[in-house]
């Protein structure tokens with residue numbers, strides 16, 4: 031073999047690689063590729079399915095985001111196909127997509143002979159165009175799946191996960207810390223203003239109020255007027271002594287800058303506790319992936335998936351670290367975009383709240399949510415706990431609970447509380463007046479941090495009657511055969527969608543900043559997941575299956 035090579039090399043003219051255009055040194059290399067690339071792609075390749083699927087979409091909203099479309103370049107539809115196909119193949123970087131468009135025949139097939147778009151075009155497509163209509167595009171995909179009979183349109187499994195933002199991990203702004211600094215600054219400003227009143231005779235009566243930027247600007251204006259009147263010249267640099275007025279103005283301007291900064295930071299936080307400086311839409315959250323094992327908070331988004339028949343039919347990106355308050359906005363958003371309404375809403379214990387139960391009931395939807403205390407209530411310790419209201423007998427006529435000692439825990443009053451979303455919850459307070467000398471007291475009354483001595487304490491219960499009733503109704507539903515099947519499917523389908531996105535598709539961190547761009551990227555992932563799923567179902571002859579059956583125990 032070595033000999034042959036030697037002979038071959040001797041016979042060949044030596045290449046002179048001195049030109050920028052390497053094709054001039056390609057010697058007599060003969061192209062052997064077939065001119066039609068399509069023949070090289072297998073007939074059951076998912077790229078063909080993607081092509082057909084996207085051709086069946088209208089994409090009107092996407093086209094509307096363009097002013098002019100150049101015929102010589104890749105069309106928005108082709109760019110859309112490319113980004114989806116890239117996500118199906120775990121490619122997320124715009125530079126890697128560009129590279130694939132130049133080398134991969136499947137990408138060339140999607141481009142239909144058009145030149146490969148550069149990385150800036152791909153990034154602009156996602157952040158300027160797709161981000162404007164990402165949810166409408168997902169709604170179109172869902173509608174298409176519904177027409178194909180692939181989704182049921184009856185039950186939806188909802189779950190959430192946190193995905194890290196593109197922002198740096200050490201760019202945090204804490205609302206509490208900034209509020210404290212702002213308070214301290216206000217105190218300093220009050221002292222300064224008092225001083226200025228004395229020094230320059232400025233008429234401003236400080237009555238303990240907070241000085242706003244407008245008042246400070248007025249003071250600065252007055253100081254500059256004094257400067258002009260007295261003809262004071264401001265000096266800068268070493269060896270020059272600043273006048274008292276210059277020092278006062280500089281301190282005031284420094285405070286004004288800081289006040290502006292703190293006000294802006296608090297405004298950016300909104301009702302969140304933190305945000306990142308390099309991605310103000312990201313909130314610091316505790317993540318499951320904690321490589322440093324120190325509970326470090328990272329800038330992230332809470333991604334909510336609605337899954338039906340293993341397809342992601344709806345999604346939402348929120349800035350809240352917990353799931354409870356994300357359910358109602360998710361359902362409202364879904365209803366706004368989809369042409370049908372889901373009847374059965376299946377979610378895990380993190381979504382349980384009185385407000386959520388009532389919203390679904392008013393909306394004609396049925397909740398299948400596992401109660402918060404469901405697992406705990408099945409334990410022996412809980413069942414034996416005599417202090418739990420669930421283990422006491424309720425007397426409906428007298429509206430009181432009967433305790434282990436045979437005493438009545440009677441209703442005292444109703445208390446109304448407003449939740450963070452504005453919902454008013456009514457809690458009934460029950461108290462036992464005869465706990466003195468009870469032998470079960472230490473078992474019945476909990477809370478070791480109470481300052482009142484144990485002998486003076488009385489058993490108190492706080493019960494939301496609405497929540498109690500809704501939870502009971504829900505419990506009956508989720509323990510029925512249909513409820514058990516839905517719960518089993520929730521853990522397979524909803525959590526499976528995240529497993530696919532995070533593990534199989536290898537997506538762990540967003541590449542774009544801002545909630546709109548992050549939503550667009552999440553939609554790309556969801557559509558890629560759906561096409562992959564559709565392909566797998568077709569190939570395995572499992573199309574049209576909506577629910578997994580319960581395994582019958584032997």
Ligand code: SF4
Nearest residue numbers: 433435465468474489
């Ligand atoms: S502490 Fe009070 S409520 Fe509890 S068992 Fe004794 S008497 Fe009943």
